[in-house]
Amino acid sequence: MPDTDTLIQHYLEGTLTTAEAEELHELLKAQPELGERLLQQFDMDAMLRATKPLVADNLIRPALLPKRRFTFATVTSVAAMAACITLLGTWLMNAALNLRPEAEETTASVAVLTRGVNLEWDSATITPGTPLSPGWLKLKSGIAQIEFYQGARVLIEGPAELQLVSSGEATCTRGKLSAQVPPQAKGFRINTPKGTIVDLGTEFGLDVSAANEEVHVFKGEVELHQPDVTMKSLKEGQAMAIAGNTAMLSANASSFASLNELDARSAISQRFQFEKWLASSSKLNADAGLRLRFDFQDDEGSRSLRNHAVNGTQISDGSIVGASWTTGRWPGKRALEFRNVSDRVRLNIPGETQTLTMAVRVRVNGLDRTFNSLFMSEGWGDRKIHWQITREGKVRLGIAGSNGAGHADHDTPVFFTPERFGRWTHLAVVFDPAAKEVRHYANGELLTRSTLKDTEALKIGIAELGNWNDRRSSGGVAIRHLSGAMDEFALWDRALSDAEIAALAK
Known part of the structure; x- marks a missing residue:
């Protein structure tokens, strides 16, 4: 079999045999750097052709060869050469993509x-x-x-x-x-x-x-x-x-x-906000429509979150897996940190939910994955819900259809930009079949409302805060854990108004 340089020369001259074309094809697959050599030969061949003098009119021209019928060998040779060209084109495209610089995020902040x-x-x-x-x-x-x-x-x-x-x-x-x-x-x-x-x-x-x-x-x-x-x-x-x-x-x-004065006044202000929040908690817990409320004030070291909703006896406490305790919005306020694929809080919302409002205090440290969980039903399908943040920074409520029907995603515009990372944010979402809409809120303000076409009741079932279990039996589990912390979560079986959500966010 000819060496590599001879194979390239035959390719440029159009004299590759079937066996030679197959050999060149295998070499290109095994040696990606060979594609660069082939490109260099293309450039050289094109330059020589451009500078080659025209054939003089008085030279004897070779007689035309008689037309030949295509044989099986001819067809296979052409096919092998086509495969070489396709492989080379793929190599060129990948090389161009690798050379293209990745767009880098920027900030105007000073x-x-x-x-x-x-x-x-x-x-x-x-x-x-x-x-x-x-x-x-x-x-x-x-x-x-x-x-x-x-x-x-x-x-x-x-x-x-x-x-x-x-x-x-x-x-x-x-x-x-x-x-x-x-x-x-x-x-x-x-x-x-x-x-x-x-x-x-x-x-x-x-x-x-x-x-x-x-x-x-x-x-x-x-x-x-x-x-x-x-x-x-x-x-x-x-x-x-x-x-x-x-x-x-x-x-x-x-x-x-002075900084000393700021330190003193800041400590007093934070303590006042914390005590005000504690005082308002008992009233919130007694809300007739509240089915679940985690205040994250459980004993440090506890591996469960107590459900404080007075009317939420059907929903048991949440079970902490992996997540570690940290400081919340104020000194004395506790929170859970989600950092690893194992971190989550497991809970169960039994039965059907006709109307739904959810609210969370969350600190997002980054959007490292395609989907970043806030609250997600285990698995997918049959009216389950996924409340999450996309890699682009949109807050999404995904609702699965019934009996294999298509799902609907209700997204906000991009909200979580890098400038918002590391800050405590109040998020809320309302599934309101009476108004036939889904509403998203951030820090008490309406972000977007979208039309709800399927108003059938939700079937949340077993769910997780800050993560997702897709119930696969094999092949690994999709990684959707949150990078950040939570220090409050609540769920109602009624649609809260704009004013009520604004009051919660204060």
Whole structure:
């Protein structure tokens, strides 16, 4: 049998025999790098053909060969060559796909709201943990701590208006702020209507009112830049009005919020929210339509979740498998962490459910799988339900048809983007046959409503929080566990209203 180079040459010349074509086909399958050599030969052959002089008219041309009938050998040779070409085309396509760079997710955020106390906003409501993109923050009252991606930490006191410009720059047009700027964030800038403060690695305060603007330096040094005025340098202990009377003043740290003050007020606020939630739990547990409620306040180390619904005697406690205890929304609030394929809470919802509302407090850390479970019936089919989050970030309620009929997926628009990972979120979904619709909510606000074509009762049966058992007897089980935590779950056999869900989310 000829060597590889000879086989390639015969292929280019069109003189491959059937046996040679089969041999080249096998070589291409066994040696993927041979495809690259074949491509190089194609390029060389094409170049030579393009530069080869035309045959002179006075040269004797070879006589045409007589037409021959196709034989079986001819057909098999052509088939083998076609297989080589197909294999080469597949190799080229795979190579092109491997060379294509994978699209990378991006974010426009430049800072993050890390903490807040008694926050009320004139702009869109923002909760701690929210990444912040360039734009205006208008704080009506409270204290907010913002950490810029370059490292500067800023406390703003409402009422205040702050425009984020970049990871190292902001503009304050109203209110008080204090800033801590570590050496790696040197050059951090705060603009005001009357000037710009450039920090050289320090701590300073800024008070912007309608009457005046003052900068106070607590540590280090800042530069004060103003239009048509020589730059001024302010050092530790010094303060100055940005316009008007520019006499040097003494810095007054006590007139600005400090991190210690934020720590103290934050602890008081969190304790108040936790106690308020505890007080409201007894009323919620007595709701006539509530069939299941896990508050996740079971003893640490417990391997079950108690059902606190007064009218939920038909639904037994949940059984914890794998999942570990962690801290919930506030200090003292417990939660379960779901990290591994084993982590889940097993429960059973017997009988048929004519109308359904479910609500959960969840912290999603990532969407690592095609489907990420919130609450899913075991197996699939015959009016079972799957409440889950897709890899794209859509919240989905899937409802199986009866007796092998097709299923229906009720999706939200994309909600869980990377900016929402790691934050506590309140989700709710309503199966409302009377209104012939499914409604999805996030943090008390309606996300979407979709038409419900099949209003037949649901048959939830055995189900799992944070995971799914597809009941396969062999071949492995689909991986759909949640990457995140839960600290509250409830299920009603009635359709909650928009107002009721908004109240739950507070």
